[in-house]
Amino acid sequence: MPERSQASLLGLHISPSSGIPIYRQLMDQIIRLVASEILPVGSELPSVRNLAKQLTVNPMTISKAYSALEMQGVLTRVRGKGMIISENTSPQLDLTQRVEQLDNTIAKLALEARQLNVSKAQLLEYLDKKIPKN
Amino acid sequence: MNEHRAVIETKDLHFSYQSEPVLRGLNLSIKPGTIIGLLGKNGSGKTTLFNCLLGFLAPQDGHSSILGDNSLALSANVRQRLAFVPQTPDLFDWMTTSQIIAFVSKFYSNWNHELVETLLSEWEVPRKGIIRGFSVGETQKLAIVMAMGHQPDLLLMDEPVASLDPSAKRKFIRQLVELNSESGNTVLFSTHITADIERAAADVAIIKSGRTYFQGAIDDLKEHVVKLHIKSRKELDGLGELLQQPGLIACGNETVLTLENFTQELKSQIETTFDADVEPQTMGLEDIFVELAD
Numbered sequence A: 001m002p003e004r005s006q007a008s009l010l011g012l013h014i015s016p017s018s019g020i021p022i023y024r025q026l027m028d029q030i031i032r033l034v035a036s037e038i039l040p041v042g043s044e045l046p047s048v049r050n051l052a053k054q055l056t057v058n059p060m061t062i063s064k065a066y067s068a069l070e071m072q073g074v075l076t077r078v079r080g081k082g083m084i085i086s087e088n089t090s091p092q093l094d095l096t097q098r099v100e101q102l103d104n105t106i107a108k109l110a111l112e113a114r115q116l117n118v119s120k121a122q123l124l125e126y127l128d129k130k131i132p133k134n
Numbered sequence B: 001m002n003e004h005r006a007v008i009e010t011k012d013l014h015f016s017y018q019s020e021p022v023l024r025g026l027n028l029s030i031k032p033g034t035i036i037g038l039l040g041k042n043g044s045g046k047t048t049l050f051n052c053l054l055g056f057l058a059p060q061d062g063h064s065s066i067l068g069d070n071s072l073a074l075s076a077n078v079r080q081r082l083a084f085v086p087q088t089p090d091l092f093d094w095m096t097t098s099q100i101i102a103f104v105s106k107f108y109s110n111w112n113h114e115l116v117e118t119l120l121s122e123w124e125v126p127r128k129g130i131i132r133g134f135s136v137g138e139t140q141k142l143a144i145v146m147a148m149g150h151q152p153d154l155l156l157m158d159e160p161v162a163s164l165d166p167s168a169k170r171k172f173i174r175q176l177v178e179l180n181s182e183s184g185n186t187v188l189f190s191t192h193i194t195a196d197i198e199r200a201a202a203d204v205a206i207i208k209s210g211r212t213y214f215q216g217a218i219d220d221l222k223e224h225v226v227k228l229h230i231k232s233r234k235e236l237d238g239l240g241e242l243l244q245q246p247g248l249i250a251c252g253n254e255t256v257l258t259l260e261n262f263t264q265e266l267k268s269q270i271e272t273t274f275d276a277d278v279e280p281q282t283m284g285l286e287d288i289f290v291e292l293a294d
Helices: A003-010 A022-035 A048-055 A059-071 A095-100 A103-115 A120-130 B046-053 B076-080 B097-105 B113-122 B136-148 B166-183 B194-200 B218-224 B264-274 B285-293
Strands: A075-078 A082-085 B008-017 B020-030 B035-040 B061-066 B082-085 B154-158 B186-190 B203-208 B211-217 B226-232 B254-259 B276-282
Touching: A022 A059, A022 B218, A048 A059, A048 B166, A059 A075, A059 A082, A059 B166, A103 A120, A103 B226, A103 B276, B008 B046, B020 B046, B020 B061, B020 B203, B020 B211, B035 B046, B035 B166, B035 B194, B035 B285, B046 B061, B046 B154, B046 B186, B076 B082, B082 B136, B097 B113, B097 B136, B113 B136, B136 B154, B136 B166, B166 B194, B194 B285, B203 B218, B203 B285, B211 B218, B211 B285, B218 B285, B226 B264, B264 B276
Parallel strands: B035 B186, B035 B203, B082 B154, B154 B186
Antiparallel strands: A075 A082, B008 B020, B008 B061, B203 B211, B226 B254, B226 B276
């Protein structure tokens, strides 16, 4: 597959005016793609240069996201291939790291609940109902 | 080029118009390969800074250099590797696009005719008629293409997108990213449209009262400048001392404030001290700018 189309194929997108740093937005999306196995183990990510062009984002921002994911063990740098999805990715993400992925969503939920004058207890009760038991 | 040497460097730069100080000890150091946006309110000294960097204005105090040369004595070599697009480009307006390109290209040994032709077509710069008849936006597009023609190592632009329509703006930003990822050039551009900066630039310098208020990654800025919503079970007096902001007066059990140096530790500190729920809310660059620039 030609590399130029990879970013759009993966559905990577960024929203520059959001408060969330662009590199974080990319990290979150790649992690989700890995978790859902849309990006299976061993698959290659677009090069920094290509993704930068595709998303019209500074190449350094892409590098930053890739490096951070490499540190977390999600990506491995392979000579000649660039970044690929590491083997055994999910066990390397401990609970704290996985919860971290939900951080922004939780913060937003908490804020909106407060604006709607929904108490903590009420919110937790609804959450409990929403989430299927195991 | 030396990888670690700053491409742009100013040290304690002072400049006043008559008795009106504009730059008051401005420090800036920009590494090669950076695309950096220069933000500041009207009259904060952005244009004056460009004029000092290029040696058009001599500072009363301090020092500035670009590509290793003192701004007041730029060598022919540095001039070849440099391009500047002023806020209001002053082109020979009796020429046509082809004539001015033919004229300017003669000054550079490495003029990229192919790139220039492509950009002129993509950006829909008029080929017919003389420049005097162009709109402000058309003239600005032509000036930017001319500045990119010799693929400069350093590209300086004062408000390059001010009169571009959204589609031209997007094409311009795409081109900046493309040139930067291919040649690793350095770009400094001023703007007050913050959304432009966020795509193209990884870094930002905020000028306030003639000094560099912040220089660094936009991502770092977004992680450290947040809006805190605090709801506590203990009275919030004393919050100012905890945050080391003596001017901050908080009372009651609920407050919303913007912090410039947010950390998770600070969050837990507030939570324990005041038995509080603390919700940090991230902010877009535009909101951050409004908070910081005042």
